[in-house]
Amino acid sequence: MRGKGLVIGITLILGILSIRQLSYTWYTNKVECEAFEHSRNDLEEQIVLDSLANDTLNLGIIKYNYRDAKNKEIKLGLDLKGGISVILQVQVRDLLENLADHTKNETFNAALDSADIAQRSQGDKAYVDIFFDEFEKLRKASGQNLAYSSPEIFGNRQNSTLIEFNSSDEKVKDIIRKDIDSKVETAFQVISSRINRFGVVEPIIQRLGGASDGRIQVEMPGERNKERIKNLLQSTxxxxxxxxxxxxxxxxxxxxxxxxxxxxxxxxxxxxxxxxxxxxxxxxxxxxxxxxxxxxxxxxxxxxxxxxxxxxxxxxxxxxxxxxxxxxxxxxxxxxxxxxxxxxxxxxxxxxxxxxxxxxxxxxxxxxxxxxxxxxxxxxxxxxxxxxxxxxxxxxxxxxxxxxxxxxxxxxxxxxxxxxxxxxxxxxxxxxxxxxxxxxxxxxLPASSKIVQLEEVGPSLGQEAINSSLISFIAVFLLILTWMIFYYSRAGIYADIALVVNILFLLGLMVGLFGATLSLPGIAGIILTLGMAIDANILINERVKDEMLHHNKSLKEAVSIAYTWRGAISAIVDSHVTSIITAAILLAIGKGPVKGFAITLLIGLAISLFTAIFLTKYFTDKRLSQKKEMSFFTHITKNWFQGFNVDFMSKRRLFYTVSIAICALCIAIVSIRGFDLGVDFQGGRTYTVRFDKPVSASDVRSSLEKTLIDDDGQSSAPTVKIFGPTNQVKITTKLKANQESTAVDEEIKHKIYEGVKPFFSNNMSFDDFESDKVENGLMSVVKVGPTIADSTTRASVLAVILALIGVGFYILVRFKWQFGVGLVAAAVHDVIVILGLFALLHGVLPFNLEIDQAFIAAILTVIGYSINDTVIIFDRIREYLGLYPRMHFETLINKATNSTLTRTMNTSISMFLVVLIIFLFGGETIKGFMFAMMIGVVVGTYSSIFIASQIMYDLTKKKMHKREAEAAAEA
Missing domain, CATH: 3.30.1360.200 (Gyrase A; domain 2)
Structure with a gap:
């Protein structure tokens, strides 16, 4: 193996850096456990931690104290640590009114009112640009020649140094945009200063959107005093x-x-x-x-x-x-x-x-x-x-x-x-x-701000998420390690080493290089990365088996072929690149936890390429050079999934009929039943409430209908669902969803409290209900304003479309357009089936099937998985076209598909078991995500075998039959 010194060097350097980075988390956990054992309450615990803050751990090559380690440990997201996350909207309307010196001009003020309404449907567009559009519409309709530089608009005394009486509209608009961006930046700096003075540990503060959008996101994992934080952020x-x-x-x-x-x-x-x-x-x-x-x-x-x-x-x-x-x-x-x-x-x-x-x-x-x-x-x-x-x-x-x-x-x-x-x-x-x-x-602040999206998670809910996530992760990891050794013998051991290194590097790089925050979707991203890494190792190992068992190659020759571009490497690269495309789109368009999922997946895919291709090659070559025994299968698994000879192409019309019928049925179900939209997509407020005894969702709903009354005296019926255990419910209400003030937030929270209070055994007070220190009561709160909801909907649809276009374009470059059409058609089929099943089963199954941002991440992941499966088959078809130019095209596709079935079945079964275990043990918050993944593994496997190649064949057969005829004539 060429460059083995470089491979070992990179592995050692990344390994040492990763271990060092993860040691910070180990040390802070050790110190905090000691502090917890020696204290009776939070105050005493903090006093003990303060006394240990400067104690230094000295291991010779590593030396740091608790305070240093705390700044470099793995940062946990809200869903794992509890805390509060808000998106603040700086009121750009206020800034425009100030710049216009509070003009009484009717066109100006009418344009502001129109912009307020239009923003709900154009949430991705900056408010200032929406205002300009509305102003120009009204100006044109009224027939006025009212310039932006007019003294009635922005050409007033306070702007005299910036705007001249004859300044063009475009120049004034540019000046206004820059001024607003400057004031939003001032707001960002003021909020950052407040948070830093408040002393929050590891806050995440960032501007969202374009230069003059006016949105600022603040995340404070672990912060418990939520009302204090909200007052701190919203006070001008x-x-x-x-x-x-x-x-x-x-x-x-x-x-x-x-x-x-x-x-x-x-x-x-x-x-x-x-x-x-x-x-x-x-x-x-x-x-x-x-x-x-x-x-x-x-x-x-x-x-x-x-x-x-x-x-x-x-x-x-x-x-x-x-x-x-x-x-x-x-x-x-x-x-x-x-x-x-x-x-x-x-x-x-x-x-x-x-x-x-x-x-x-x-x-x-x-x-x-x-x-x-x-x-x-x-x-x-x-x-x-x-x-x-x-x-x-x-x-x-x-x-x-x-x-x-x-x-x-x-x-x-x-x-x-x-x-x-x-x-x-x-x-x-x-x-x-x-x-x-x-x-x-x-x-x-240069203008007032309001909270347009809010998420509060209590620490006990976060701890439960950590526990369930650890259980699912350990179970999945042990299952994978055992399965790889059982199925591939010595090669499986090397694959397991690569997987362990993969996880080590992934966590180390996430924390050390990218400063990423670990959340539940991030953990899902880690586990899905494991799935991709498994697939890469399976592709290599199956190629070695294929060369040995079906082409009579020696072990050394088979290994050499498997690790070449015409062996397994091209398929591995193609499948990883298509997944990287979907992850990159998620990173660019996604928000919050979806973005964390994308970062994890991108880092994991890059590491997976290195460990699967180079690290396992190093171990295998070293073993062969030492002339020691090396096996890629056991006596039990040697002939598993071998000898397939299914005629997939002759039955393609049957598959078309079945698939079209299923898709038509799914579309009908979606149009009839619709979806259970989460607040991400429809706006509103969601509360997770835990009781001290089992409750009935319908009884809680009936009680809340009496307290959730609007200003007109009308009842606003909430959605109430059992969320996990039978003593926990998820309540979603659209009451006053368009009103985003803190006062309204508190009003709705009190109404929720009055509605659920009768279901507690003890007479729970409101203070205890919203307290983090009580085991039951309000566990989490999520608020999404209508503008954010509209923006999320558009971004999600755009993400799915761009993923299909991006991957389709890649296939067009790597293969031919007919392959791209077959691949996209299969992916669209998978999406339709998942949407149909979610529409059919929401409210029927005993777990949450909401359409939210995590669901969009699941859809894109399913698209990536389906494409990955399809690309493996297409890659083998392309290889066989070179090897067997005279073979009948229909026979060639059947042969190529059958030759990949061992890999397909092995990967699909492994992946399904991985997702199933996470589904069973991973906690309520990611059940919907994992259910979508389970469906995706099944329908993705089906579409890659029974749809993609068949469509590609029908689009290509005339050309290929002509080629066969020419080849026969030459012969």
């Missing part, structure tokens, strides 16, 4: 100082006598006096029970409100307090929110903006008896002067300190405050005060 940190209009009789009289129905608010109330209570905080207007705040919010949002108000109070701002006040009223859980009326300067702007604050800190106020936590602030010179002036002019009045349109405190001003120092008090905990200070210190 827009700090303002307003004058409080305390005890204003006009305001109080207006609200207490107001009939909300006259403002278009859908309610049975004829005036608000029944929900308005006396102020609980001295300078507020009044207080409202938290359950009644929705009515007040609808009133405040009504377009008719200003016209109904007296002129004197029309320009006031109406903001809630940041926290409810606790009372002893059992009917409302004792929680009331205070509403404040605020006024600003002569331009109705805040008396002082928050950007004058240059330093903030969360600490305890030593000047109070209770040492209450406060946020102290120090202003810059300009702010200090303005603050002194404002406080001097408002002695005897109250000034509200407002953050993100919520009143945190409204202290009375007793004297002029010089020096620029101030503080925010507001019934904080010390942690909340420190978080608020960190938000102010990191800076404000």
């Amino acid at each position: 940190a827009k700090l303002e100082f307003w004058k409080v209009e305390a005890n204003n009789p006009q305001v109080n009289s207006f609200f207490t006598t107001l009939n909300p129905q006259k403002l278009g608010v859908k309610t049975d109330l004829e005036n608000l006096s029944t929900v308005i209570n006396s102020p609980l905080e001295g300078n507020s207007l009044f207080s409202v029970a938290t359950k009644d705040t929705a009515i007040i919010n609808q009133v405040l949002a009504s377009p008719e409100l200003k016209a109904a108000m007296p002129t004197a109070i029309r320009n006031f701002k109406y903001f809630w307090a940041n926290k409810p006040v606790q009372t002893k009223d059992a009917n409302t859980n004792g929680k009331y929110l205070s509403l404040y009326a605020l006024s600003g300067d002569k331009n109705n702007q805040p008396l002082l903006p928050g950007d004058v604050v240059e330093q903030a800190a969360g600490e305890r106020n030593a000047n109070t008896i209770s040492n209450e936590p406060v946020v102290t602030m120090r202003m810059n010179a300009t702010g200090a002067r303005e603050w002194a002036k404002i406080t001097e002019e408002n002695i005897g009045n109250s000034i509200a300190i407002v953050l993100d349109n919520m009143v945190y405190s409204a202290p009375n001003i007793n004297e002029k405050i010089a020096g620029g120092n101030s503080q925010i008090s507001g019934n904080f905990t010390l942690t909340e005060a420190q978080d608020l200070a960190n938000i102010l210190q990191a800076g404000s």
Whole structure:
């Protein structure tokens, strides 16, 4: 073997680096287990870990401490570690309004409203470009010659240094795009700074989409304080100082006598006096029970409100307090929110903006008896002067300190405050005060942001996923190792060594070189990589057997032929390249866990090529050079799957009829039953809830129908399914799916809680229900906004189409177009059958068959597997065309297909058993994925044998018969 020194060198270098990289994970697990054993709670455990952080492990060639190892260990995804993942959408509309200086131009504002609607169906397109399209449509329809450089649009005073009065539309659009991209980047940096100040371990923060899309993804595996994280991310940190209009009789009289129905608010109330209570905080207007705040919010949002108000109070701002006040009223859980009326300067702007604050800190106020936590602030010179002036002019009045349109405190001003120092008090905990200070210190976001996709996974659910994944992985690995030795004897041992090295390199490179995060789809990718590696070894070993048993070659000659391009290598490369194409498309288009699956598969396929072709060749050659016994089969398996002589081509019309009938039936089933679409594709919210006893899905659904009520009083029926054990359900609701605020998230969560509360044996409180420290309750939450859902749907369809086109093009280059048509037709057949079975069986089988992103990954993997099977047969047909130019084409295809049946059966059985074991032991979250794979292995094997070659034959037979006739004439 040429280059064996290079093979050994690469293997040793990668092996050492991989072992070193994986040792970090071993060491952190060792230290954390010791800390867990010596502690009674999370706080004690953290104290022990902090004390061990600098302890150094010194093995001579390897030296590091716990803190270093923690930064380099295998990073686990949310599904394995628990935590929170969000996609934030920076509100590009706000940025455009700011750039237009809040213009009153009707065309501009109508274009913004149209862009909001159009974005739901054009989620992959940047909002700013959608706005430009809508603006130009409206401008054309109105017949206006309204340029973007107009003073009414973007040619205002604040943009005078960038936009001239005669700037072209294209130039202005380019300027606006760059400005928005700059502000989104600012938002990204601010959020990164906040997360880093928060101290989250191993956060993943990245921008998504194009330059001005405005989407930012934040993943924090292992993070438990989900509400704190969401507040940290969504706060714009827009700090303002307003004058409080305390005890204003006009305001109080207006609200207490107001009939909300006259403002278009859908309610049975004829005036608000029944929900308005006396102020609980001295300078507020009044207080409202938290359950009644929705009515007040609808009133405040009504377009008719200003016209109904007296002129004197029309320009006031109406903001809630940041926290409810606790009372002893059992009917409302004792929680009331205070509403404040605020006024600003002569331009109705805040008396002082928050950007004058240059330093903030969360600490305890030593000047109070209770040492209450406060946020102290120090202003810059300009702010200090303005603050002194404002406080001097408002002695005897109250000034509200407002953050993100919520009143945190409204202290009375007793004297002029010089020096620029101030503080925010507001019934904080010390942690909340420190978080608020960190938000102010990191800076404000240039625009508001909202969570358009959310995933929360509790740590116990993640640990269960780890346990089930480890069981399935170990079972699969042991089965593969045993089977390879049983079937291929000594060659099987070398194949097993290659597989072990494959896993070692894969994990080492994933963590060390690519910094990839390991998730459940990633584990599925590892196991599927094993399947590809098995297939590569089977191809080589079967070729050696074929040369020895059917062509009377010596062992050395057979090995030499098998490891050449005309032997097994071309088929291995072709099958791997087609799988790499589908994985690359997944990487480019997929999101979240699908992208992790693609990264794992790509790395694994590259390593599989190296270990199967070069490493096993090294071991085999070394064994032969030492003249030691070397076998590629045992006495038991020597004649297994041998001697096939099936006439596949003569029965092709029967296969066509069966396949067309099955596909037609599947299409009919899809059109009649449809799919069980996950929130990835339809939007909405999904909650996984675990009870302390078995429950009935229909009973839970009936109870939730009574609590999931929309603003019109209509019940929104959820989907409820048993998810894994009989005491766990998955609840999906589309109630207020288009509303993505944190307040709505909390509202829906409370409604879910009220609906499921009767099914717990104990009287579970809401705090326990959403706590990570309780065994039962809310286990995970997923929210997908409508824009994200539409984007995911389009990306998924595009991924499947591009995979078929990409692989078809490769086959066109490597073979002929007729081969490509047969291959794509077989793959499309497989996809239709899987879709049909998922449509038929959802709601029938006792596990989840949702169509989600993981399902798309499964479809693409099935396409890759089917193509891999087909390419092996096509490769043998191409080889036989060179070896037997005079053989009748139909006979040649039969012979080629029969000669690959041993490999096909062996690979298919191995792969099916692998997938079956993962399906049985791998946990509920990947059952649907593995079920699709099981179907795919079966139908992929069928289509590669009974469809692809037959279609290729019918498209080629005239040309081939002509060739046969010419060859016969020459003879």
